[in-house]
Amino acid sequence: MNDHYLKKLDRVTAILTQLQSKSVVRAQDLAEKFDVSIRTIYRDVKTLENAGIPIIGEAGNGYSLMDGYKLPPVMFTKEEVLSFITAEKLMQKFSHQSLGNHYQTAMEKVRSVLRHSDKNLIQNIEKQIDVFNFHTQPGDSLKNVIPIILESIEEKTQLNIEYQTVDSRVTIRIIETVGVFFEFNFWYIMAYCTLRNDFRQFRIDRILKISKTQTPFLQEYGQINDYRKRSNENKVIARLLVDKKIMAHLVNSKRYYGLIQEEETPQGVELTFETEWINDGFPRWVVTFADYATILEPESLRTRLNELLLKMTERHQ
Structure with missing residues (x-):
């Protein structure tokens, strides 16, 4: 052949x-x-x-x-079987707990159709692979929230949620979910909020109660990435000039805080960020290496950093 x-x-x-x-x-x-x-x-x-x-x-x-037509079990290559093991380890660490049991039963069905040699391969290799999570997992108050969210997307019906904001206020929202995404170690909903008449992101671990309604969506929605790009319009550009000697300590955190560009200059490393945490999270992070950094823009970041440093000085005098 x-x-x-x-x-x-x-x-x-x-x-x-x-x-x-x-x-x-x-x-x-x-x-x-x-x-x-x-x-x-x-x-x-x-x-x-x-x-x-x-x-x-x-x-x-x-x-x-043709509906109802059944085929014999699919045969997997060794490389595909090894990829299942790796994917399963990643899912154990990064999947939302409301999806964990469903994924586990799905993997059991996949394993059931594997050849005997492939089952032995999994048994021998799976203990040699692990994923170490840098961040602790948030403790969600609800255990079955993502399946409910996905059902509402499929059925195109509104959700009623009780939501706790970052400042601990509790509000009731009626939302139309566009999709869910994982970012910075948290699961989020991208949805149209009928209270704000605009698109909003909701962190899933801050949902205290959730229920489906029979009310259909008020409009049609596109793909989630279309609305993620729109939400990025609310982010602020921040630029720092950082001493090269401290860069090794920022390897993980700089991307967490929205790094979009990095350029070496004779004066140091110029870092450009896109962040929505310009008033709190971002300046508090900069405090940790402020003696090795110069704020290039925006001026509001420099002002906020000085406020934090002043409060720290007063508290510890």
Whole structure:
């Protein structure tokens, strides 16, 4: 069997996997994924149909498997099995606890279809991989919050939440959830808030109560990244000139606080940040290495830093 037919066999098998994992698969998407022409995808789909696979659809509309059609368990490569182990370790550390049990049962189903040799591989390797989390996990008051949020997105119905703000005030909000995301060790909701008539981010561990309503969304929403970019418009640009000798101590924290650019100069390292914590979190971080840093902008950051230093001096005199 020559190389051309081996590549076709691999591609046809991969297309079958795509059909198993998605409700509708477009020929154009498959062509881009496998870097071939759309005409080649048409021929590959015809090959599957000739092999007895019941594919519904046609060129231009997308393809899907006939509902109820069952295929034998998928066989995984050794590299794919190893990737499952690594992914499982990451999920154990960084997934929200409301997703943990669901992911665990899903992985048990995946393991159940593995070959005996692959099960032994997992057993031998999984104890050799670990992920050390730099930050402690927040203690959420609700245990099943993300599944409820995702259900509201799928059903396009509003959520009623009782939310505790950063200054410990509790408010009641009706929100329409666009999506959820993980950033700086916390899970967040990006949602349209009917109280503010605008888009807001809500930290999930600050939700005290949550319930679904029967009220449909007032509008259609796009992808979450569209609204994340919009929320970044509220961030402030801050620039620092930092002594090179202290940079090794800022390796992790500088990205946590929104580093977007780093440039070495004869005077030191110029760091540019994009932050929404310009009045509190960011200046308090700068205090920790203020003797090695010069604030280039904004002036309000310099003023706030001086206020903090003055309070510290008065408290410890």
